[in-house]
Amino acid sequence: MATSKEFFYRxxxxxxxxxxxxxxxxxxxxxxxxxxxxxxxxNQASHFMENLPFRYALEVFIIFLPILFHAIYGLxxxxxxxxxxxxxxxxxxxxFTLQRVSGVVTLVFIAWHVWxxxxxxxxxxxxxxDMMANILDHPAMLxxxxxxxxxxxxHFANGLxxxxxxxxLTVTPRSQRISxxxxxxxxxxxxxxxxxTIFAFV
Amino acid sequence: xxxxxxxxxxxxxxxxxxxxxxxxxxxxxxxxNMNVISALMEIRRNPxxxxxxxxxxIAWDMNCLEEVxxxxxxxxxxxxxxxxTALVDKLEQPIRLAPMSTFPVVRDLQVNRNRMFxxxxxxxxxxxxxxxxxxxxxxxxxxxxxxxAYELSKCMTCGVCLEACPNVNSKxxxxxxxxxxxxxxxxxxxxxxxxxxxxxxxxxxxxxLTNCGNSQNCVQSCPKGIPLTTSIAALNREATFQSFxxxxxxxxx
Numbered sequence: 001m002a003t004s005k006e007f008f009y010r011x012x013x014x015x016x017x018x019x020x021x022x023x024x025x026x027x028x029x030x031x032x033x034x035x036x037x038x039x040x041x042x043n044q045a046s047h048f049m050e051n052l053p054f055r056y057a058l059e060v061f062i063i064f065l066p067i068l069f070h071a072i073y074g075l076x077x078x079x080x081x082x083x084x085x086x087x088x089x090x091x092x093x094x095x096f097t098l099q100r101v102s103g104v105v106t107l108v109f110i111a112w113h114v115w116x117x118x119x120x121x122x123x124x125x126x127x128x129x130d131m132m133a134n135i136l137d138h139p140a141m142l143x144x145x146x147x148x149x150x151x152x153x154x155h156f157a158n159g160l161x162x163x164x165x166x167x168x169l170t171v172t173p174r175s176q177r178i179s180x181x182x183x184x185x186x187x188x189x190x191x192x193x194x195x196x197t198i199f200a201f202v
Numbered sequence: 203x204x205x206x207x208x209x210x211x212x213x214x215x216x217x218x219x220x221x222x223x224x225x226x227x228x229x230x231x232x233x234x235n236m237n238v239i240s241a242l243m244e245i246r247r248n249p250x251x252x253x254x255x256x257x258x259x260i261a262w263d264m265n266c267l268e269e270v271x272x273x274x275x276x277x278x279x280x281x282x283x284x285x286x287t288a289l290v291d292k293l294e295q296p297i298r299l300a301p302m303s304t305f306p307v308v309r310d311l312q313v314n315r316n317r318m319f320x321x322x323x324x325x326x327x328x329x330x331x332x333x334x335x336x337x338x339x340x341x342x343x344x345x346x347x348x349x350x351a352y353e354l355s356k357c358m359t360c361g362v363c364l365e366a367c368p369n370v371n372s373k374x375x376x377x378x379x380x381x382x383x384x385x386x387x388x389x390x391x392x393x394x395x396x397x398x399x400x401x402x403x404x405x406x407x408x409x410x411l412t413n414c415g416n417s418q419n420c421v422q423s424c425p426k427g428i429p430l431t432t433s434i435a436a437l438n439r440e441a442t443f444q445s446f447x448x449x450x451x452x453x454x455x
Binding site for chain 2: 004006007008010011077079080081082083084087088090092093095096097099161162165166167168169170171172173176
């Protein structure tokens with residue numbers, strides 16, 4: 001009935017961040033972790049992913065379109081906030097601000113990352129261990145990747161927390177506190193996985 | 203000793219709704235147990251600023267003087283709160299007073315909180331019982347639930363939660379935490395629940411529930427300790443089901 005477009009877009013934004021974008025993120029970090037087992041293991045894993053059936057459909061509907069919507073609507077959300085941590089320095093308010101900052105950082109990182117890898121692959125470059133090793137050879141790039149990946153992982157973990165509230169899964173203060181610990185654990189675990197992966201290329 | 207003690211104030215003033223704000227300093231003779239309002243009354247009695255110049259008395263809103271009406275909210279030393287319960291003895295000096303920034307300033311410390319009252323109308327924050335004949339007594343409310351609902355009913359639309367919320371600002375039309383929590387209150391009322399779907403649909407409209415970004419400043423700032431974020435999360439759950447009912451249809455009347 002009176003369900004407005006805003007309600008639908010906001011809920012869609014919240015859902016897409018977890019399914020499929022969050023699921024893809026975990027898959028991506030896990031598959032990349034093969035790099036810690038050596039270049040051959042990584043190349044084998046990445047070729048397996050490259051040769052998945054329905055690759056383009058999977059890429060478009062599970063990765064590109066959801067991320068695009070999440071990013072564009074997310075920018076709108078981020079820039080309608082008037083951040084006020086200086087006046088109200090509560091933990092959740094910091095998370096609120098960091099969620100918006102990390103979202104923008106993540107968008108810049110992902111745009112650059114997609115340009116360097118997927119779009120170069122479209123122009124004929126081969127995505128393999130050496131490609132990433134070359135990119136991360138540069139100390140500035142290494143720093144950019146560490147910041148970008150940590151920001152992505154933070155945005156996902158804290159986004160899971162807000163997902164719980166936005167869909168009414170975690171209602172009581174106690175459930176929200178437990179959710180804080182669980183998502184903190186997810187942040188630490190995914191951070192360790194991704195940092196180990198990055199340093200496997202160095 | 204205390205006869206010569208003075209309390210200093212730095213007050214953000216604004217002569218008209220559109221004019222530029224400026225700061226003016228005042229000194230008020232100390233009396234025991236003063237609150238910010240009694241100091242403002244003292245300035246009104248003798249509107250002379252710290253430099254000894256005659257000035258206009260300060261305009262501010264007040265009504266109940268016991269923190270139940272919500273009219274006298276303002277920034278006091280950087281925190282939005284009611285000036286009636288802001289005791290001078292507990293405040294660091296100089297005491298800085300400023301109007302709340304989320305609401306349009308009428309004059310000095312006086313702001314227009316109409317947007318909240320409009321939101322209450324929009325979400326139907328009442329129990330409709332008027333009819334052309336006596337409808338008889340309504341269903342009873344369990345005592346435990348009444349006690350729980352009483353906490354939500356303490357909301358005095360003071361505006362502090364809207365002031366603290368980063369998503370209530372000139373760029374967004376978010377109605378803010380206070381009216382949302384009232385939907386929870388009136389949907390919990392046995393008679394009010396008869397209009398549950400209407401209220402949920404209202405807060406699922408533009409500027410409604412989904413504008414909450416979970417900064418949770420509201421629950422930290424509420425002078426009445428209302429569990430605003432619990433209300434919002436509970437409404438999120440209700441809205442999830444309501445959106446399914448709206449989209450797929452429902453077998454419930």
